[in-house]
Every structure is written in C-alpha cells, then in structure tokens.
Amino acid sequence: MIEARNLWKSYGDNVVLERLNIKVQEGDFITMVGASGCGKSTFLKLLLGTEGPSKGELLIDGQPVRQEPGPDRGVVFQKYSVFPHMTVLENVMAAKAFQRKGVTGWLFGKAKTTARKEAVAILDQVGLGHTLERYPHQLSGGMQQRLAIAQALLGRPRILLLDEPFGALDPGIRGEMHQLVLSLWREYKLTVFMVTHDLKEGFFLGTRLWVFDRLRIDPHAPDAYGASITYDLPVGDVDPKIYHEIDDDIRPAFTPAPQVETLPHEQEN
Known part of the structure; x- marks a missing residue:
C-alpha cells in the first residue's frame, strides 16, 4: 500500500531523513520511536502531504503522495x-x-x-x-x-496518523486510549502510523516497530546527515538485549562521572 524509495528530506543544509526504503501493507500498525529530532514527525508530514520529499519517492497505491491532506488520511496530534x-x-x-x-x-x-x-x-x-x-x-x-x-x-480514512497522541495523558487514561485505538484499528481496518517516545507503548500497540536514528554523525557538521530506520521489528516476543539496546539509544543511560581519589594531604582538616 505504501512504499518509500530512497526517500530524503532536507531543509536547506539540514538533512532530517535519508535513504528510507520501506514497504507497508494495508492494515499494518507502525509505531515509531527514536530520539527527539530524528525525523519521526517529519515522516508523518510527508505521509499527510503537508511536506514533500527532497529526493526519492513516497507512494500510496503506487502513486506519489499528493502535496495536500486528503480524506484518505486522518491525523491526531x-x-x-x-x-x-x-x-x-x-x-x-x-x-x-x-x-x-x-x-x-x-x-x-x-x-x-x-x-x-x-x-x-x-x-x-x-x-x-x-x-x-x-x-x-x-x-x-x-x-x-x-x-x-x-x-x-x-x-473514513484508510490511513490514521498519530503524532504522540497520548503523551500528555496520565498512565491510567493512556491505557484506556490504547484499548480504544486498537479496537478502532481493527474495526475500521486502518493502516496506522504512530509516533511515541514510550518504547513499551510502541511494542504493545503496533504490528511493527520502527526505530529512527542517525547512522552517520559528523561532529563538525551535525546537520549534514539525516536519520533512517535502523530497526524494523515485528511486535511480539523481542530479545531483551535488543529492547535495552533500543531503549539506550532513545534514552541514554546516565553515567556518573568517575570518582577521583583524594590524597590524604589534599583533604581538608
């Protein structure tokens, strides 16, 4: 139903997305995670039609996405x-x-x-x-x-785009919304793309989990390279090692500074 072919998105010299090559079947529920600024919401805008590709193609049913929102795509922010x-x-x-x-x-x-x-x-x-x-x-x-x-x-859209729709809700309310979205997805036979910063939410809700990250980083030119999809995982039983690896990419663990041993003569009286 949806295909990206060598898709790039840039704003001037700032490359946000690069070399995206994906295929999505009708009825898939894609959850998208990644660090802030890795192009997740930008990809939703490309699907919605409010942004256009800088290079490559983004297709729905074999045709380029029209550069305007349409009734076939619903969006919730x-x-x-x-x-x-x-x-x-x-x-x-x-x-x-x-x-x-x-x-x-x-x-x-x-x-x-x-x-x-x-x-x-x-x-x-x-x-x-x-x-x-x-x-x-x-x-x-x-x-x-x-x-x-x-x-x-x-x-009655075919595609539902959700951009962190539950981020501002309390945990109990989020659980209710999860059940609502899952029931609507099944009943309306939707194809869903949902951005979330909650990895557990991503693994619970979707059929596939995408992780956006930059594969190339130039410390002297941080905007020179864009993010791509580094993991495309089926939702279900996932190796805990992979889960923690992704979690560390999204939320790097705090590493305390090493303790410097104080010599006796340097200690205060």
Missing part, C-alpha cells in the same frame, strides 16, 4: 486539535463540512442531517455520546483526545 467555540457535536460535524467543496463548507438539508447522524454514531463509539452539547474546555484531556480521534475518523 498530541495537542488537542479542536475548536474551542464549538460543541463536541459541532466539532465533529465541522470535520465533515471541511471535506465539501465550495467557498463556505457549510452543511445544509440532507447533508447536514447525514453528517449529524454519522457524528453522533462515531462519538458514541469513542465514548463521548453523553457530551454532545459540551464545549472542549468542559472535557478532560482524555476526552478531548477522544474528540480529536472522532474528528479524524469521521471521513
């Missing part, structure tokens, strides 16, 4: 992307309205009735059926993220 002046129901209906062609994007008549019915159904599915007339500021963080997921799914 860590920061809640909801409209504060609209109710929960209006927020989700707005996602449907924005897909319409025309100057205003307003919904009228049968189109509005259909959009409302679909919005209520998806809000029920994500556990927000009792909040239709509330405003986002009246919702908890977890509920706001459920709302953002409902917005993303209303257009």
Whole structure:
C-alpha cells in the first residue's frame, strides 16, 4: 500500500531523513520511536502531504503522495486539535463540512442531517455520546483526545496518523486510549502510523516497530546527515538485549562521572 524509495528530506543544509526504503501493507500498525529530532514527525508530514520529499519517492497505491491532506488520511496530534467555540457535536460535524467543496463548507438539508447522524454514531463509539452539547474546555484531556480521534475518523480514512497522541495523558487514561485505538484499528481496518517516545507503548500497540536514528554523525557538521530506520521489528516476543539496546539509544543511560581519589594531604582538616 505504501512504499518509500530512497526517500530524503532536507531543509536547506539540514538533512532530517535519508535513504528510507520501506514497504507497508494495508492494515499494518507502525509505531515509531527514536530520539527527539530524528525525523519521526517529519515522516508523518510527508505521509499527510503537508511536506514533500527532497529526493526519492513516497507512494500510496503506487502513486506519489499528493502535496495536500486528503480524506484518505486522518491525523491526531498530541495537542488537542479542536475548536474551542464549538460543541463536541459541532466539532465533529465541522470535520465533515471541511471535506465539501465550495467557498463556505457549510452543511445544509440532507447533508447536514447525514453528517449529524454519522457524528453522533462515531462519538458514541469513542465514548463521548453523553457530551454532545459540551464545549472542549468542559472535557478532560482524555476526552478531548477522544474528540480529536472522532474528528479524524469521521471521513473514513484508510490511513490514521498519530503524532504522540497520548503523551500528555496520565498512565491510567493512556491505557484506556490504547484499548480504544486498537479496537478502532481493527474495526475500521486502518493502516496506522504512530509516533511515541514510550518504547513499551510502541511494542504493545503496533504490528511493527520502527526505530529512527542517525547512522552517520559528523561532529563538525551535525546537520549534514539525516536519520533512517535502523530497526524494523515485528511486535511480539523481542530479545531483551535488543529492547535495552533500543531503549539506550532513545534514552541514554546516565553515567556518573568517575570518582577521583583524594590524597590524604589534599583533604581538608
């Protein structure tokens, strides 16, 4: 379904991604981990179409990704992307309205009735059926993220892009969101790409785990080389040694400075 062929992304002299060659089957759930600045979110932007490759190709169904977001790709960010002046129901209906062609994007008549019915159904599915007339500021963080997921799914996308969607949530709420996303992935037969800094989350949620890292580093020109995918692992039983190796790459262990022995005559009285 999705293929990258020698994909590079640069911003001027700053190379973010280099030499990505991957294939993704429809229905895969890819979790992406790596140190900050290793191009994970940039790769999502390339899939979304808000950024274009500097070199190489990124294909969906054999065709280059269009350089604009489309209804076939839904996206959820860590920061809640909801409209504060609209109710929960209006927020989700707005996602449907924005897909319409025309100057205003307003919904009228049968189109509005259909959009409302679909919005209520998806809000029920994500556990927000009792909040239709509330405003986002009246919702908890977890509920706001459920709302953002409902917005993303209303257009029935084939691909769901999640950029650290649970990073700001408490551990208990994150567990609930994990179960929600897994159930929606299966029901909607989505292909999912999710950025996370939590390695355990990455191994729990996906079918494949990608690790982004730089293979080449020039201390005199730190932006000269970009990151690539250094591990592409099936989720399941993983050698603990590999797990700790990846964890150390993402979160280098603190090594205390060596203790210098003090000679007796140097000690203070």
